[in-house]
Amino acid sequence: MKMTPFIAILNALALLPLALGRRLWNDTGVGTIVFEEAWTIPSLGGPASVGAPPFGQTNADLLANLLDVHNQRLTKMDQNGIDFMVLSCASPCIQGISDPDTANAMAVEVNNELARQISNNTLRFGGFAALSMHNATVAAQELKRTVTELGFLGGLVNDYQQSGSNNDTLIFFDQPEFDIFWEMVTELDVPIYFHPRVNVEPISTLLYAHAPWLKAASQEFAVTLSSHILGLCTNGVFDRFPNVKVIVGHLGERIPSDLVRINEQLRRELVIGMPMLLNVTSYLGTNLFETTSGNFATDLLQFHMKEIGLDRITFSIDYPFVPIEEAAEWVNSLSAILTPEEHTALKRGNAIKLLKLNN
Numbered sequence: 482m483k484m485t486p487f488i489a490i491l492n493a494l495a496l497l498p499l500a501l502g503r504r505l506w507n508d509t510g511v512g513t514i515v516f517e518e519a520w521t522i523p524s525l526g527g528p529a530s531v532g533a534p535p536f537g538q539t540n541a542d543l544l545a546n547l548l549d550v551h552n553q554r555l556t557k558m559d560q561n562g563i564d565f566m567v568l569s570c571a572s573p574c575i576q577g578i579s580d581p582d583t584a585n586a587m588a589v590e591v592n593n594e595l596a597r598q599i600s601n602n603t604l605r606f607g608g609f610a611a612l613s614m615h616n617a618t619v620a621a622q623e624l625k626r627t628v629t630e631l632g633f634l635g636g637l638v639n640d641y642q643q644s645g646s647n648n649d650t651l652i653f654f655d656q657p658e659f660d661i662f663w664e665m666v667t668e669l670d671v672p673i674y675f676h677p678r679v680n681v682e683p684i685s686t687l688l689y690a691h692a693p694w695l696k697a698a699s700q701e702f703a704v705t706l707s708s709h710i711l712g713l714c715t716n717g718v719f720d721r722f723p724n725v726k727v728i729v730g731h732l733g734e735r736i737p738s739d740l741v742r743i744n745e746q747l748r749r750e751l752v753i754g755m756p757m758l759l760n761v762t763s764y765l766g767t768n769l770f771e772t773t774s775g776n777f778a779t780d781l782l783q784f785h786m787k788e789i790g791l792d793r794i795t796f797s798i799d800y801p802f803v804p805i806e807e808a809a810e811w812v813n814s815l816s817a818i819l820t821p822e823e824h825t826a827l828k829r830g831n832a833i834k835l836l837k838l839n840n
Contacts, residue, residue, distance in 0.1 A: 482762065495797065504632075506838055507604045512564030513812060514611070516634075517676065517730045517774035519571035521547045522594055525587075532809035533810035535804050539812045546801035547571055550598050554800070555605065563808035564829065565838070568595060569609040569637040573678040576614065576639040579648050582773040584613035588623055596631040607836070608633040609674055614642035618660055621665035628669050634836050640706050647680045655712040662767035663722040672726040672770070672835060675710060677702030677734070698731075698775065698802075707734040710769070715747065717756035717767040723734040724836065726768060729806070732778065733771035737785045749827060770835060773827075777811040791823055795831045 534543035548551060550568070558566060570591050578584035583676065591611040599606040610627035613621045627633040642652040654662065666673055679685060679697055689696050719725060729736070736743065739741055744760045751757075765791065775795035785794060798808040816824050833839055 489724055504838055504840070505585060505604060509564050509566045512562045513766040513828045514565045515563055515797045516567035516832065516836070517674065517772055518566050518568055518800045519547055520550065520568040520595065521571040521800065522591060523548065525574065525622060535802065542651035543801055549608065550592065551602065557805040558605065561754040561805050563802050563805070564609065565605060567607040567609055567634055567836070568599065570611040572639040572676055574639050575611045576678055576777055577641050578647055579643050581613065581615035584615055587620055588613040591628050592623070607633050610639055612636050614638060614654060615644060615650060621662045621667050625665055625669060628671055633671060637676055638673040639661045639676045640709055641699065643681050653712055655716040655718055660721060663718060663725055667722050667724050671767070672728050674728040675706060676730060677706040680705060703731065703734040707736050710734065710736060711761065714761050715755050715757045717758065719764045720756070723767065726770065728772060730769045730772045730799065732773060732776040732781055732785060737765060737771065738787050740779065740788060765793060769793070770795060775803045777808065779815065783818070788804035791826055792828060795835060
């Protein structure tokens with residue numbers, strides 16, 4: 482989809498502060514910053530493609546919230562003290578398109594449409610690029626375009642890229658052929674958010690036919706995505722590209738909760754050729770960040786603060802799959818257990834650094 486001259490002008494105006502050296506955003510000094518927040522376009526499908534609605538809502542409510550930017554979404558942001566929200570394409574988005582040409586074209590369309598929709602309110606909204614990951618060079622160039630021309634803050638991939646005529650080829654981004662993509666990520670110095678997806682068939686049926694209730698967020702998401710993240714570690718991506726920043730939601734998809742066992746067991750793989758030079762704990766201190774999206778577990782947050790440090794953790798919601806009100810109530814309640822400095826870092830300070838909002 483080609484960008485009209487009017488849209489191009491709007492985007493150029495939105496990027497003017499960047500050209501002058503600093504992004505303009507709604508910095509109240511106290512509000513939250515959130516960035517696992519979903520949005521979609523009608524041609525990518527309805528709620529059946531993206532998950533179940535929260536309690537008390539219908540599929541129609543969920544779809545309306547996914548399509549909306551400036552109405553109920555912005556109203557709830559105002560009511561709940563959200564300064565700035567980064568939008569990204571709801572799972573599986575481009576990772577659910579097996580044909581490379583179709584996926585490439587749809588990624589451009591989605592990114593242009595997101596840029597168009599937020600262009601009149603970049604004070605409150607930013608974007609993460611949707612990327613076709615069939616080809617590392619194509620993905621790298623689209624990421625560069627969206628960051629340098631559209632002002633996006635990074636990219637978001639919905640776990641592996643499905644491919645093949647029967648959707649039976651899974652492309653993971655931890656292999657050497659993706660080094661050109663990670664080179665671009667390093668050059669642009671932007672984060673890549675790894676978000677879960679529902680598995681393709683027949684994997685989904687083979688794993689969950691015995692208990693279909695475990696599909697999606699309760700179990701499937703964390704199991705599949707954590708394997709991809711650990712693949713980045715064990716296949717040496719962070720050793721080859723030590724400045725790459727990867728964000729993982731839902732309090733790290735359980736990885737920081739199991740570090741002792743992960744590190745101990747992976748030590749045994751070194752003797753059989755595992756490329757990883759350090760250990761997963763080390764990458765959590767240099768390359769990996771986690772958000773609280775959809776996992777508002779206070780005790781677990783405190784445990785992760787001890788395991789990986791508060792500077793690796795940021796607040797996010799997982800809207801509209803999780804109500805903004807629920808997330809705001811939880812994060813505000815943490816003032817009872819965090820110092821003012823810690824509370825500010827979780828709510829906004831760490832995100833400002835990670836997204837370079839004040840650069």
